[in-house]
Amino acid sequence: MSTTAKKKTASKKQTTAVKTASKSSARFNVGTDKEAMKTSILNHVQYTLARHPESAEPDEWWLATCYAVRDRILDRFMETQRVHHQQKVRRAYYLSLEYLMGRLLVNNVHNSGLFEPTREALKELGQDFDSIAAEEMDMGLGNGGLGRLAACFLDSLATLDLPAIGYGIHYEFGLFRQEFSNGFQVEHPDAWQEKGCPWEIMRPNFVQEVKLYGRVEHRMDDKGKFHPEWVDYSTLEGMPFDVAIVGHGAETVNFLRLWESRASQEFDFNVFNQGGYVEAVREKAMGETISKVLYPNDNTESGKELRLAQQYFFVSCSLQDIIRRFFDGHDNWDEFPEFNTIQLNDTHPAVAVPELMRLLIDDHRMDWEKAWGIVRKTFNYTNHTLLPEALEKWSVPLFERMLPRHLEIIYEINARYLEQEVEAMWPGDDRKKAELSLIEEGEPKMIRMAYLSVVASAKVNGVAALHTELLKKHLFSNFHALYPQKIINMTNGITPRRWLLACNPGLSELITEKVGDGWPKQLSQLDAISKFADDAKFQKRFMEIKRANKVAFAEFVKESCDVEISPDALFDVQIKRLHEYKRQHLNLLHILTLYRRLLNDADLDIAPRVFIFGAKAAPGYALAKNIIRAINKVAEKVNNDPRVNGKIKVVFPENYRVTMAERMIPAADLSEQISTAGKEASGTGNMKLALNGALTIGTLDGANVEIQEEVGEENIFIFGKTVEEVEEAREQGYNPYDYYNSNWELKSVIDWLQSDYFTPGEHDAFAPLTESLLGGGDPYLVLADYADYIRAQEEVDKAFKDQKRWARMAIMNTARVGKFSTDRTISEYAEHIWKLKPVKIG
Template identity: 45%
Template sequence: MTEQTHETGLASEGTHAEDTPHRRATDDPSRADYWRERILAKLVYQVGKDPEHAEPHDWYVATALAVRDRIVDHWIPATRATYAKPVKRVYYLSLEFLIGRQLRDTAYNLGYVDAVAAALEGLGTDFETVRNLEPDAALGNGGLGRLAACFIETMASLGIAGYGYGIRYDHGLFRQALPDGMQRELPEDWLAYGSPWEFRRPEARYDIGFGGSVAASHDAHHLGAREWKPAETVLAIAYDNPVVGWRGRYVSTLRLWSARSKDPISLEDFNRGDHVGALADRAKAEAISKVLYPSDSTDAGQELRLRQEYFFTSASLQDMIRRHTVNEGYSVYDLPDHVSVQLNDTHPAIAVPELMRLLVDVYEVPWADAWDITRNTLSYTNHTLLPEALETWPVPLMERLLPRHMQIIYLINAFELDRVRDEFGDDGALLSEISLIGEDHGRSVRMGNLAFIGSHRINGVSALHTDLVRETVFSGLNKVHPGRIVNKTNGITFRRWLFQANPGLTSLIREAIGDAFLDDHEALSALTPFADDPAFREKIAAVRRQNKVALAGLVKQRVGLTLDPDALFDVHIKRIHEYKRQLLNILDAVALYDAIRSNPMHDWRPRVKIFAGKAAASYATAKLIIKLSCDVAKMINSDPTVRGFLKIVFLENYNVSLAETLIPATDLSEQISTAGMEASGTGNMKFGLNGALTIGTLDGANVEMRDHVGEDNIYIFGMTAEQVAERRSQGLDMQETIHASRHLSEALDQIATGVFSPDQPDRYSELVNTLTHHDYFMVTADFEAYRAMQVHVGNEWKDKDTWWRKSVLNTARMGWFSADRAIREYADGIWHAKPVDRD
């Protein structure tokens, strides 16, 4: 089978673009009747329904399949072009791809949304109803997965030959329910009806081994090939999801792996009467691709996490090498010239020993050559400074599950330490810091160090974060490998987060400055003079109000709370974590609640604080923060003395689709992490692009946002990263700080004594005790600065001319934060990849 049939399953090398299915000279996909005909055909012949009896979901599937045909019409020529004029392929390995709904995104990028919508209207339904029936693909947790999805779409939009590799989770991240305000994790069954977008590739399958033993001939050199004899083998089966670039320029492929047992059932056990045990091997194998981020609080959960990471990494590298050698006819020695592999965080860091194993053991490449190939092929993106997020795996687990890889890791470590000892002397502290094996709390493999040593480039994701990576987590490695760490500040895809999510604002911008910004996002700067145009500011405010009315309708439907669309919508949507400081926002809400009741004659303006986000299943403190948010909301929203000046909402089950409604309706964006702890953030960029003003610390990309939008157009408060480090060095007991702030001490006292939890008065006593005596995340230390800035925000909200001028300037100056800019920087500075020539 040729590569093109392997990739698309629909065409051979001898065919031409005009020969692909459904392509006739008279076809015009800009017409509604074109889509009406095809949607009806899909409904009848693939869904198997009479239009008179079709259910709404049937129309969604039929529409998606019709649009998918048009994707294929672009996908096949893109694949051919990649082979006709070979370019470097980029493989993006990520445990998460938070892609969201695909129907509107795909139809929009192809330019057919209006025609499809008109066709559906003529068929007695409407586009919004149909697209809202599509489940969100639950393949990610938050910013990491959404960034990966943005990057794959952007590679397609720029014409870079990009491949995404991940896991096809059956259930993905959990669905969040909040009975009585306490998070409960339920399975997210996004594949209940299958996915009309994917193509199953049963011919693309690879053996993934676990456990067993390693053998070598008696005279084998210690660097020579070994034979790994796994005790267990799992099959990785490929599912391809085409990702369409802007204006259909190129179609990238997101290849997701599903785990299967080599033998679906043990007939011997079944016939012996052990009907459940006969399926045990199948259940164990398929558990690998069942759920994203299974809890690692148990030994079994930790092992499953490692199995997941090795499973998708090994399958991806095997697939990459097969394409490189078999289909393209290159030697493995040429790998760095034709392939670049980007490791998205430490989850695929096992790629370093796995690529070495494949080269040395399978392709019999000498160790030194294999190491050069590996290092020049791989690059690694660091996303965190949190020690717990820089993964480590216990050595005994690694030796048992991946014995050959542990041998390779030991050898890599020995050579690296020998080299550093020769060059820098016998510095025990330095050698200990850079070692791949950690000795704290038992011996463990440091996956961050492994990814660093095995990559030719390591990048941070904002200027501040990259500086801190050099100075903190990788300071020793930066010393022995100077220049290897570079910065690539994150970006977002404007196609999804402005053009699609906020069509009203997009139309206003087009009316004002033309269409150049649709292709060159930095052309948004032409909007700057309109910040001083009162008529334009009024139009911007009107669009925002329409978006807030839509969000208010969603809140009413979900939680039964009525919101005033003229209130200040203050939005905090992130993964729930102590360093993201939802607690700081809640404490401010309690202080504001007290102030409204104490000063009823003050000129209060209505404010709505909206929270959304999920806590990790085993993160007890984060779950307690969600419960506190809901308890505070329950009391404030039901207190008549507040008179509607303050309302609190926590929306459950945060996902991409909810974000697409929340972000365009936001007036104030909360980006208030402890300085020095947020790598970048991308939500901050999405909010700023849509004209929300940011209240935030000088953390992550907030620093660069301040530089671009101007100090007067962003609300910065609190300690810097350096000040946080200095404050921590003085101790974490905050009794004096709390005592010095009446608002803070009263708020903490109310929470601790059960004012917001009368059913369980001591529910939050330990939480308050931690803030008082061990406030590592500086919630109390930054409280007064945050409260003062919130008061300032409230005063500026009253001055509509000032507010909407700043809003326009935020949108106008966000062009640099496009993923297009970010991917160009990766392509030029790390991957050395050029666009595919489609001419």
Template identity: 50%
Template sequence: MPSDTSHNPRTGMDVDAFREDIHQHLHYTLAKDKFSSTEWDHYRSVVMAVMDRLHDRWINTQQSYYAQKSKRVYYLSMEYLIGRLMDNMLINLGVQDVVAEAIEDLGLDYDKVREAEADAGLGNGGLGRLAACFLDSMATLGVPALGYGIRYDYGIFDQDIENGWQVEKPDMWLQYGYPWSVVRPKKKYRVRFYGEATAHEDSNGRLHFDWVNTHNVTALAYDTPIPGYQNDVVNHLRLWKATSDEGFDLKSFNQGDYIDAVRNNLLEENISRVLYPNDKVFKGQELRLKQEYFLVSASLQDAMVRFKKQFSDLSKIPEQMAIQCNDTHPNLAIPELMRVLMDEEGLEWIPAWEITTKTINYTNHTLMPEALEKWPLSLMSNLLPRHTQIIREIDRRFLNTIEVSGDRSANSKKNDMRIISNEMESRVRMGHLGIVGAKKVNGVSKLHSSLMKKTIFSDFSDHFPQKFTNVTNGITPRRWLRQCNRELSELISDNIGSDWVTNLEQLQQLEKFAGDEEFQEQFKEIKLRNKQQLAGYIKKTMGVQVDPHSIFDIQIKRIHEYKRQLMAIMHAIALYNRLKKNPNADVAPRTLLFAGKAAPGYTMAKLHIKLINSVAEVINNDPDVAPKLKVLFLPDYSVSLAEKMIPAANLSEQISTAGMEASGTGNMKFALNGALTIGTLDGANIEIREQVGNENIFIFGHTVDEIKEVRNSGYHPQEIYEEDEELKKVVDQIHEGYFTPETPDLFHPITNALLSQGDYFMVLADFRQYIDKQKEVEENYRNSFDWNKKAILNVAKMGHFSSDRSIRDYCERIWDIDIE
């Protein structure tokens, strides 16, 4: 390992070495000088200088895993929302200040260099951000892990707002390349599709299956290093890019038909062309299924090559591999590993099944049946004929194990549990496949894991009680405090030391400072400066002035009906009406900020964005309320925008319908940065309340059991609407076009969903409790000492929600890996 005191420009960790290396890369690698270079050139030069330091550590880490025959974790995920990497890399290497000084010595601006980096477009939201946090924690804890994903050419779309509507534009995050990745030209694998499965007997009468006449695509590896926090460990994220398996059709090309010659190549490359926008509703497109198998096939081939370099006994696979499927998307790993073990390695079914079910694990992320993947059997049979055979056999053998007791018929129970549904158009239920084929199945919060066993998978929980466990999600404190809120992290370190960065439980020591006036004053000033920085960003990008002394009330997440952005904007309308009625009312000024993307095909979510912007247009231009209320929708939500908004928040909106948010991680990020939560008893909000205490969180709304009771007894939203005068006025204003007089019926789909279609997400049921709790928020905010005490206690109590703790739980409960 290179010495930190070395002045070698490629390995030295001091200012002189970095300055020289950055300069040399600009000159010799990029052929630029101070007259011709751009911000992008400066950024690339810095990245290459950092990569120089990572390479030794990266190689040494991988060699040590090999030498120690370490058990590997293979994390399979369709999404990784890693954001920008420069700050993260420098912090984990321990050289952020050193590199900042070197950059300034070269006459450059550190912030401008950092801003030149594009957010990597590899994920939609919480699922992908969780995977990114887990990568950071696995490296920091020294877990021998490798993340597998797809290198999408176009990530989640860029979001513009035009006339209040979301407009999607391509996210061309790779248009200038991605200097954090290294292409591995020799790491490529053939991925097969279509064709047919044939059978033949050998001389011993054993049946062999061959998958023939396939259409082939090549998966090419691109690796991005993932350094642990100041521990010299570097794991990596391996992303697969689809390329043509066969090159040009030379016959067509020689006949002058260039388009035909390249057409098939382009179709094959489409597999990794674009990330599917996730709207929590499963849609069975063939290309998506191709992507899922592409990820699984390439990753398992790669894992098997690594295994077979050191071992010949296939029964050792569970001792050497733990494969984690992040949601149902990679669950094809189960039939794929069976196919590899039987068709390519010659194992019989029973030993192959034993290996598979001791190696693969499945994380469930949703209780919503419409979000669970159910692939048409006809589509699966056409695209993956051999896997369909294997899934049929898994299903057949599993059904033979089901026993029935009580009043329920055997057919009823088997139909509910079978992997291939028994209906007119049979479907492969990927959640069921994951449970039957996995060693462990975990939910992502205590409530979610409990509901998973009681509701959608209750039969499976009875059948496989030992399979189900919980691992509550977490966030990495490196990015979500140390990086995004540097002043607060320094205040914390000045008072309790810096061990909290890798042991978040250390934050408990802050409890004794919660009522300390000097600490409180520093804490309050840091929050104000963060709010001023966000206000400056809003002024620069949107031309709107907001008051940093107002309550910054923030809801940032995917736009979805169950997350209830609608309820938050209805509260804003209620506040507006109160101020219109009494402009001189003594209220605490409030700035309500929204950000998030709606899936392009999710019409209602996009209509909610339009409503938020229409309400904002009226409120922000009304002089009667101007000093006291502002509403803004910040476009193009991303990890980088979250890093600006979360440290500035006073109030964190976590108001999903109880039972519908599996966990949430935004709730953890806000609390860690000193925002108080207003929320329902949903997802990880319940565990946050357990940690911070009921007096330091604003909980409202119907619980899961109460919602079930209300629905069973007959829910009548129209009655709530008629009986609550303030609520009725809000709904009427939306319905009658108060905010869109030019198209008065524009928002009828929203009001119809509330009043005549059953208010499925219980907005009206929870509205009165919500705005009463918001009044309590305002009263608390006016007492600065009490508010800041609560905020500091929230920071102090967030230790449980470190992704380091999550990964320790995975190692102990699921992966069977010992870490120090």
């Protein structure tokens, strides 16, 4: 027998043995009852962690519990991947620089049906499930709404049995751990992996190589064809880590693949052999820096360089992995768009467009037209912002230094698209070409990544109905004229599994009692509780649950902030990234207004209120950090002033994160969604809060518009200028001094901030804030909306005093927001963008 024949026979035997072993394993699946969980947890304490149960610490019990749950999830995960591979399914690949995952244990036991067995098993082992779960640190992979949306999307994709893989970066440190010192935000490293991450699996067999820097040589290949070649580049490696994503009540377990950067071993070794130990270590450190921290400060050139390196690193690893996966079951490039669809979550992964072109043209020697055809059938792009300044641009010199071949490809894409498409639409119109060019002229020239994403994508979507219309009308109006069918709407949602079932068990039990247990997968079923909105007994139970959540949060505030707050007060919550357009400073002006009124009228009849903030400001965003300090210093005065008689309190717990949101949201009475109309793309915090029975006070911005349509005008507090009125004010030459000089109460509180009352001996502490409102032109119309905001807050006060009315409104908010589930959002993506079909596993 020949050597080749022997190898084939051996391979066949090995395959048969593996199949037999797999079948055997399937017959002996790990158990999911209480006793099986108890045994498994104990085994992990002893044989994974090498600890005696009597001496194991709480964090070790947490690790052992996670491993026991993971065992059962991985069983489903491997079956999911086997079925997907066997059926050669079409997959969606989600590219996102952020995934705000939070803690996974509670979510995973709920979704996998292991909550009760795990809780009971730990109880019999002398452990408390809630205490054990609290040992987990939030996965530091995201910042705000964009990252949390990505996490919710992964949950819904698995729940709906849709084949999908998320790709991102395995950050060693998250955004940052926030502390306050004298009111200032202070940033510390977020070492989220300090206790280990039991959910992830390292995949060294799928390491990818990434190139950076170097130059391009223009050569002729062996067939006499022009062939640019990228040379003298540096290399690093991407090590993948997989995190299983469990669908609720389903057999499907997809996964999130995160890339960790490592210096190329070969490159390091060569440097070391030349006697450069220090240089070798330096190169290794530089290679590992790319996945070191989420959102490096890009106010400096080195920060910008690191940020672009992060983006390119993760998309290059991901695309190479997608191609590898594709050729594991296919051998024809024509089938690539048929079996793969790639979603760009904002412009952060937009460099994937020239990278896929490079891989197709340079590495796989495909001609331009065919490669570009594949790219435009494969990519889709989600826009998350209406702020022109937030649309990512990279300088041509930076690209030329870091990604020289990609710059050539972008210029070629631009030239062809302008001549073939823009010229056909607007013949001879050089001005239109300049407006639509991927390259913005200037010093230096800039690459418009949003434009690149639009041109290269099959579909572009906004994330709320208003947002999408504004994209068509303003931000991408020329593109809408050029591609009238390309821009569509996909209103955002949230996963009810985490944002009601897991974080608000009391309310979840009440809802299940009334409508059955199907609502976590069919959120529209919540509408059935609207018939109980006027039922006195239901109102009582609903509000008792809310009060219990407020008691729990009050205990947390006492422990973390050393401030006592009453659970009978109105909990007024604003939790979101600190940004001028989200207008935390408008909220602050209301606090100062109430404070001033109370100081001048001790008998002022207002409902007691606690103002609750949760936010981080980007390290380089000086004005946002000044607003944080202003809130903290005002809080110090208010909370320690006996003259207000406890009628108002202000609390700002440090280090806002998913876990804290899970405490705040069930306890909230009022949801602050007060961005300038036309600036918030969607918002998802508004959906989470409404789902948990908080009433919204907000502008007609983002998804607030659709929330009002769902809950009814009588169950929401709307104020402020509309998008059209905002535009009109700017066109007419908006002057904030007109409002400052004509409203004595507004003038009084701004003057108060300009004094040293809140920072004795420290004059002009809040000059950046007050200057932005006056001399800076008040770009987000805080002063223009102030009076109507105060009016709406007085309506809130009046409604809260009528507890029966408030209970009815709160119930209607929970009942009517079934539309805002990511299950609905993802179903729409699957149908209208990805053309993705569910694949049943078990």
